[in-house]
Amino acid sequence: MTPATNPYLDADDVGLVVAIARYREDALAEAYRRHAGAVFALASRMLWERMLAEEIVQEIFLRLWEHPERFDRSRGALRSFLLMDAHARCVDRVRADSRRRDREERAARADLVADYDLDLEAYDLSVAEQVREALATLSDGEREAIELAYFGANTYREVARLLDQPEGTIKSRIRTGLMRLRTQLLEQGIDESWIVN
Amino acid sequence: MDRELTPAELAELLPAYALDALDDDERAAVEAHLVGDPDARDEVASLQRAASFLAHTGGPPPIGVWEKVEATIRATPGPSGEVPPPRLLPVSQPKQSPARPARRWQALAAAAVVVALAMFSLWAIDHGASDQSVDTAAAARVAASTPGARHAVLRDAEGTALARAVVLPDGSGYLTTAKLPALDGDRTYQLWGVGDHATVSLGVMGADPKVVAFHTDRAPAALAITNERAGGVVSSAEAPAAVGDLL
Numbered sequence: 001m002t003p004a005t006n007p008y009l010d011a012d013d014v015g016l017v018v019a020i021a022r023y024r025e026d027a028l029a030e031a032y033r034r035h036a037g038a039v040f041a042l043a044s045r046m047l048w049e050r051m052l053a054e055e056i057v058q059e060i061f062l063r064l065w066e067h068p069e070r071f072d073r074s075r076g077a078l079r080s081f082l083l084m085d086a087h088a089r090c091v092d093r094v095r096a097d098s099r100r101r102d103r104e105e106r107a108a109r110a111d112l113v114a115d116y117d118l119d120l121e122a123y124d125l126s127v128a129e130q131v132r133e134a135l136a137t138l139s140d141g142e143r144e145a146i147e148l149a150y151f152g153a154n155t156y157r158e159v160a161r162l163l164d165q166p167e168g169t170i171k172s173r174i175r176t177g178l179m180r181l182r183t184q185l186l187e188q189g190i191d192e193s194w195i196v197n
Numbered sequence: 198m199d200r201e202l203t204p205a206e207l208a209e210l211l212p213a214y215a216l217d218a219l220d221d222d223e224r225a226a227v228e229a230h231l232v233g234d235p236d237a238r239d240e241v242a243s244l245q246r247a248a249s250f251l252a253h254t255g256g257p258p259p260i261g262v263w264e265k266v267e268a269t270i271r272a273t274p275g276p277s278g279e280v281p282p283p284r285l286l287p288v289s290q291p292k293q294s295p296a297r298p299a300r301r302w303q304a305l306a307a308a309a310v311v312v313a314l315a316m317f318s319l320w321a322i323d324h325g326a327s328d329q330s331v332d333t334a335a336a337a338r339v340a341a342s343t344p345g346a347r348h349a350v351l352r353d354a355e356g357t358a359l360a361r362a363v364v365l366p367d368g369s370g371y372l373t374t375a376k377l378p379a380l381d382g383d384r385t386y387q388l389w390g391v392g393d394h395a396t397v398s399l400g401v402m403g404a405d406p407k408v409v410a411f412h413t414d415r416a417p418a419a420l421a422i423t424n425e426r427a428g429g430v431v432s433s434a435e436a437p438a439a440v441g442d443l444l
Contacts, residue, residue: 025270032266036258045252054259061266075242080249087252091217131250149218150251156213157220175212182247 006030013071013078021068028065035079036061039086045151046090056093060086087150094153134184142177145170202230207237215244235367337363337371337408349420351439359439362420370399370411372420377438379405380424386438387425390417401429419443 008016008030019027039060043053060082064071071081135143148159160170202210207230213219214227231238340346340363351360351372359377364370372388380386386402390413399411399420404427421437 025267028266028270029263032258032263036262037256038253040259040262041256042252050259054262057259057262058265058269062269065266065270076246076249079253080246083249083252084245087249088217128253131253134250146216146248146251149213149216150248154218155220156218159218171209171213174216174218175209178212178215178244178247181250182244185247185250 006033017064017068017071017078020065028061031064031078031082032061035082038079039082042083042086043090046087046153047093052093056086056089059089091153130188131185134181134188137184138177138180139173142173142180145173146177146181149174202226211237211240212244215241215248336410337373340365340369340371347416347443349441349443351420351422351441353439354436360422360441362441362443364413364416364443368413368416370413372402372406372409372411374406374408377406377422383427385425385427385429387423387429389421389423389437391419391421391440398429401425417443 006026006029008019008024008027011019011027011030016027016031020031036057040053040057043056044050047053047056063085064082070085071078075081076084138146144163145156145159148154148162149156152159154162156170156174157167159165159174160167163170207227210219210223210227214224219227231241341348343363343365345366347364349362349364350358351362352358358375360372360374362370362372377386382404385404386406388399388402388409388411390397390399397413397417399413400409402409402422419440419442421440423435423437425435
């Protein structure tokens with residue numbers, strides 16, 4: 001499937017998912033082109049194994065194909081939905097993996113090469129920069145707690161043990177940090193309209 | 198955790214829940230609470246959207262995975278090897294919805310032609326004669342006398358009342374059938390909400406619904422019921438079995 005021949009190139013989230021519900025492979029291919037990279041990057045960062053990350057990508061898009069009704073536009077953009085889904089699947093994998101304590105020592109994520117156009121890349125970099133700025137407004141403790149929980153698939157209790165801090169402190173840092181992040185993103189004008197759809 | 202969460206506990210736990218960072222017992226307690234607290238569900242959704250930006254790094258898709266996805270979906274054809282019927286979607290996108298005034302439905306009913314295109318907020322509808330439907334019936338009775346509730350009597354083309362519905366200010370709705378005839382097993386009734394700017398599927402109700410619960414994030418001006426093939430449809434070409442304004 002080349003972008004030039006895909007009739008869903010300009011479709012928005014709802015248009016894509018409605019078409020997927022009608023079993024249009026082209027629509028799934030377009031959703032994949034737009035969002036598989038982000039899903040793969042998240043899974044790679046959480047699982048640290050290319051093969052596992054690829055399995056997550058495959059699983060997430062097959063789930064979208066089989067159960068498009070799980071996507072609720074009123075709850076967010078398609079990319080957010082896919083990332084939340086992928087995050088939950090990665091958490092399940094990590095927590096089921098007895099070797100997870102070693103994963104941070106594993107090799108860096110594998111090289112990424114695939115069909116990925118410059119517009120998408122520029123867009124992603126732009127959003128990533130805005131998110132970095134929003135994250136910079138968090139305290140070190142808040143950012144550390146959130147990243148260990150989100151990317152490390154740790155519970156807040158595990159984060160507390162890792163940082164040798166009281167559980168209540170970590171719970172509060174996650175709360176204040178995440179709420180501040182949300183506020184900052186809104187103040188910077190980053191909302192669902194920023195998300196490729 | 199075998200007790201209900203206090204508001205303070207909930208406020209502390211929701212952000213961690215949004216990050217999938219709760220232990221199983223706390224997660225179960227939060228999820229039990231979320232069932233009956235739409236505000237908390239909205240808060241979780243909002244926090245999850247914010248958290249998802251942490252992963253908005255983008256990047257190219259992995260090589261070779263799309264081919265596996267494509268091969269898998271092509272290896273699983275629908276019934277009898279044909280493309281299966283389209284599926285309903287719980288999507289909300291007002292700007293994508295065709296403008297369709299409520300009265301239009303009644304005009305379409307008279308013309309025996311219905312085309313409903315937009316969809317949003319399909320919630321699980323419980324129906325049938327299970328214990329759950331007993332609870333739903335009780336909830337429907339309570340809802341009917343709730344201040345601020347809107348009511349509809351859904352009638353067929355001859356004016357016979359086939360069902361009654363009530364929608365609460367928070368979007369919770371209940372529909373009780375009266376003379377809606379049971380369908381064959383390969384058919385289902387489907388409920389639609391009609392607004393000023395959209396006609397939306399509120400869900401499929403089964404072949405012989407008694408009392409159903411539904412939810413709508415918006416305030417439809419009218420409700421309509423169509424008779425569809427089992428599983429429901431995205432777009433209907435059927436005349437509505439019954440329609441009624443919400444007053």
